Amino acid sequence: MQQIGIIMNGVTGRMGTNQHLIRSIVSLRDEGGVRLPNGEYVVPRPHLVGRNERKLQALADEHDIDQWTADPDLESCLAEDDEIYFDSQITTRRTEAILKAINEGKHVYCEKPLAMDLDTALKVASTAKQADTKHGIVQDKLWLPGLVKLKRLIDEDYFGEIHSVRVEFGYWVFTGHTQPAQRPSWNYRAEDGGGIIDDMFSHWSYVLENLFGRVESVRCLGKTHISRRVDEQGEEYEATADDTAYAIMELEDDIVAQLNSSWTVRVNRDDLLEIKVDGTEGSAVAGLRECKTQHRANTPKPEWNPDTPSEHDFYQDWETVPTNKIHENAFKQQWKKFIRHVVADEPFPWDFLAGAKGVQLTEASHQSWSEERKISLNELSI
Incomplete structure (x- = not known):
């Protein structure tokens, strides 16, 4: 059994807390991880990051999470060895954070919209493609x-x-x-x-x-x-x-x-x-x-x-x-697919270009x- 570190930025908001953290990542962790094609399991290890230290600590304590960092600039978090960066901040902060994560070699998964305008969305998608990083956009419905x-x-x-x-x-x-x-x-x-x-x-x-x-x-x-x-x-x-x-x-x-x-x-x-x-x-x-x-x-x-x-x-x-x-939580199902995409190179068509289409x-x-x-x-x- 292996672990995969996931930096989760913006999870103190309603959607980030309930759908992405509690009902997806914490749930997968508590179930023993995501099953890979070879039968092995990979367990997500969340690292919470955001701007509100009090909320981050409360979430970490409640859900038995060891890593959390109140660092809105992300510098200290991105320097660590977590493989995935996830972003559910407000859209105005998303682009800068995603580009920093790509530059640090992280695979990136994020909420929609990808950016505030189409030119920026295409720039982010092109940067991710050129960096050969795996990237995905939430399309839960x-x-x-x-x-x-x-x-x-x-x-x-x-x-x-x-x-x-x-x-x-x-x-x-x-x-x-x-x-x-x-x-x-x-x-x-x-x-x-x-x-x-x-x-x-x-x-x-x-x-x-x-x-x-x-x-x-x-x-x-x-x-x-x-x-x-x-x-x-x-x-x-x-x-x-x-x-x-x-x-x-x-x-x-x-x-x-x-x-x-x-x-x-x-x-x-x-x-x-x-x-x-x-x-x-x-x-x-x-x-x-x-x-x-x-x-x-x-x-x-x-x-x-x-x-x-x-x-x-x-x-x-x-x-x-x-x-x-039996239909599992929609966000959780896509999280499984993205983790298998990163670890086992399974196909994942919902990439940043799909996110740009939404913009x-x-x-x-x-x-x-x-x-x-x-x-x-x-x-x-x-």
């Missing part, structure tokens, strides 16, 4: 049980010719005036890197490409529907970032995707994320964990008549896709909103 089931349907040609995709994502985030907000205030300040386009469109980029095909164009409208919110100190502030985005995207093979992303919507659907796919032979609706289908042969034949109440229950016409396997879609969506027109996306390469 690909391992959500509902999307795994949806991918199985696609692979088995259930839909026939897919012609449209509809994505509904979001929920009501309280403003803080009457109830505390369940998201941090910086999410709603553009000057701090906030906004739902920046937060979610890097997700939509890889979800759409991995399931249906590359995004070739986008039309996007962003809105700040709620202009005043209350921060963590109880102070009211101006919300300057978009809290809602409406987009139409054209994909490969003439597929049209419509996406609504919102922190100002009250949910009336089965889940916070819902992806509906329609094809010539069948349709499906996937959420975070479940997936339902309706085949052409089982499709009802409704008639439009607004003068009489409809007695048909359309929900009853859908069948649930069975859960044929490309985000940037094009902002441009579409600003210029009020469709923006085409070129195929990227480094």
Whole structure:
């Protein structure tokens, strides 16, 4: 049994703590490590790093972690022999840290978005490629049980010719005036890197490409529907970032995707994320964990008549896709794959170029909103 050192930067934040540290790395460590193709196991050894000494020490004590360093400049950490550098800081700090890690010969895995703009993202991806370091971007939603089931349907040609995709994502985030907000205030300040386009469109980029095909164009409208919110100190502030985005995207093979992303919507659907796919032979609706289908042969034949109440229950016409396997935490599954990529050289297609595609879609969506027109996306390469 061997160990692999992982510098984890930015894990004092909500996502870094819960998904990456506790539910992924600590869980893998406590299970005895990641199984390699030769049957041996490699155990992750986390080294926590960040800016808040108190939070770092508390995390280390709680989860029996020996190494932690309050060094925002990373110099002392990168000088040690840990093989992997992981970054889940806010995006504005990510690029400098990643380039330092690459320069020190570390393999790099990081949260999205990869960078604040496409030129910088391509620079980071090119630098990693030239340094011959292994690099990966978090694309966790690909391992959500509902999307795994949806991918199985696609692979088995259930839909026939897919012609449209509809994505509904979001929920009501309280403003803080009457109830505390369940998201941090910086999410709603553009000057701090906030906004739902920046937060979610890097997700939509890889979800759409991995399931249906590359995004070739986008039309996007962003809105700040709620202009005043209350921060963590109880102070009211101006919300300057978009809290809602409406987009139409054209994909490969003439597929049209419509996406609504919102922190100002009250949910009336089965889940916070819902992806509906329609094809010539069948349709499906996937959420975070479940997936339902309706085949052409089982499709009802409704008639439009607004003068009489409809007695048909359309929900009853859908069948649930069975859960044929145990689905582990999505972040944990991708962590396993990246560790095997580093140690055993297994394939890992979700690299920094994939991360740059997410930045490309985000940037094009902002441009579409600003210029009020469709923006085409070129195929990227480094």
